[in-house]
Structure formats: structure tokens, C-alpha cells
């Protein structure tokens with residue numbers, strides 16, 4: 001999605017959630033400054049690290065943290081995973097690690113289980129770290145702990161940061177796949193709806209629980225953004241939820 005079209009979505013999101021653009025930009029400035037010192041990946045570097053190493057098949061699997069995730073990870077084992085760039089949206093990483101699957105990329109706003117992200121980092125995973133007004137502290141505390149980082153913002157891209165469009169970790173992972181040249185995108189654990197899993201909310205008791213009001217609203221945007229992709233791009237989307 002180009003930045004002008006994203007700006008329309010972003011304004012709606014700011015208003016709907018009462019987020020502050022200034023706070024988003026302060027967090028983005030901080031991430032940009034950290035990456036200046038730490039080093040960062042450009043989109044081309046990320047392509048070389050991931051898509052190129054998978055022989056440029058144009059095939060991606062994006063893993064979200066919905067209730068079907070575990071079943072869909074099982075389903076995805078029937079794919080030739082060597083041909084697919086695996087992008088994990090934040091909390092979905094834990095479920096992948098449980099199955100001994102190391103994603104190629106993790107899209108995260110650093111509000112999940114940092115220990116699992118660090119485990120993935122030790123396996124050479126690339127991180128697409130998103131700065132927003134509600135995670136400045138975690139950007140400060142944790143972003144320097146990862147080796148390969150491409151930074152993103154939901155506001156106007158500054159410095160070393162990108163904005164490919166998208167809001168939650170899961171739909172941003174889809175827009176990232178598109179920016180990396182996706183022709184085919186398989187979606188796993190992208191249920192949306194009103195049920196969250198322990199992978200999304202590590203503190204809930206049991207495997208799943210009801211999404212709170214804000215999470216439900218976030219998932220509505222995530223689904224709407226997927227629908228935008230279905231309507232406005234030629235990417236072949238296979239949502240395992242529909243299978």
C-alpha cells in the first residue's frame with residue numbers, strides 16, 4: 001500500500017483508538033536513533049537474507065496468533081517449507097518454536113515474549129521491529145538485543161525506517177511480504193474474530209480466552225487490511241482458515 005493510501009487508514013486508526021501521532025513519531029525517532037548506532041537492514045538486505053536464500057520463489061507463509069495456529073502449523077508441514085519465506089507475527093513465534101520451526105522473519109512490536117524472540121535471534125532470524133506510541137519503552141529496552149533489524153513506523157517514514165502499510169503485527173507481516181515481492185501468501189493462524197490464544201496473551205489461563213474490546217477492534221482492522229490486499233493486489237492468498 002502506498003504511503004498516501006496508508007495515511008487515510010492511519011488517520012482513521014488514530015481517531016478510532018485515540019492514539020497520538022506525536023507519540024508514534026517519538027517512538028519511531030527513538031528506534032531510528034538506536035538503529036543508527038546498532039546497524040540496520042534495508043529492504044534489499046532483508047530480501048537478500050530471506051527471499052533470495054529461498055531461490056526467489058515469491059512464496060510466503062505468514063503465521064498469526066489465532067486459535068487455528070497449531071493446526072495450521074501442522075498443515076503447513078505438507079508444504080515444501082524450503083520454498084517458502086516464513087514470517088511469524090510476534091506471538092506466533094512461540095508456537096513455531098514449540099514445533100522446532102524457525103521462521104525467517106519475525107514482525108514484532110516487542111510486546112510479546114521477548115525470551116522466544118531472543119531464541120529465534122540466536123538462530124539467525126531477521127526482525128522487523130515496529131515502533132509505535134505504546135511501545136517506546138520496549139523499543140528502548142529490547143531492540144538493541146537483536147542482530148538483524150529492519151525498522152518500521154506507522155507514521156511518515158523517518159531515517160532508516162520503512163512504512164509498508166499495515167497496523168497489527170499480522171497484517172503488517174502481510175504488507176511486508178508484498179514489499180518483498182510475494183506472488184503467493186499462505187496465511188496460518190489468521191482467524192481474527194474475538195478469541196485470543198496464549199500465544200497472543202501469554203498471561204491468560206488455558207489455551208484461549210475472549211479478546212478484550214481493544215484487541216477485538218485491532219483484529220477488525222487486521223481483517224479489513226487483509227481484505228484490502230485481496231481486493232487491490234494480484235497476490236494469490238491462501239487462508240488456511242478457509243480450508
Ligand SMILES: Nc1ncnc2c1ncn2[C@@H]1O[C@H](COP(=O)(O)OP(=O)(O)OP(=O)(O)O)[C@@H](O)[C@H]1O
Nearest residue numbers: 064065066089090091168169170171190191192200
Ligand atoms: N484471533 C487472533 N488472536 C490474536 N492474533 C490474531 C488472531 N487472528 C489473527 N491474529 C494476528 O496475529 C498477530 C500476532 O498476534 P499478537 O497478539 O502477538 O500481535 P500484536 O499485533 O502485538 O497484538 P497486540 O497489540 O494486541 O499485542 C496479530 O497481530 C494479528 O494480526
Ligand SMILES: Nc1nc2c(c(=O)[nH]1)N=C(CO)CN2
Nearest residue numbers: 019132133134167168169218
Ligand atoms: N499507538 C499505538 N500503535 C499501535 C498499537 C498500540 O497499542 N498503540 N498496537 C499495534 C499492534 O497491535 C500497532 N500500533
Ligand SMILES: [Mg+2]
Nearest residue numbers: 090109111169
Ligand atoms: Mg506484538
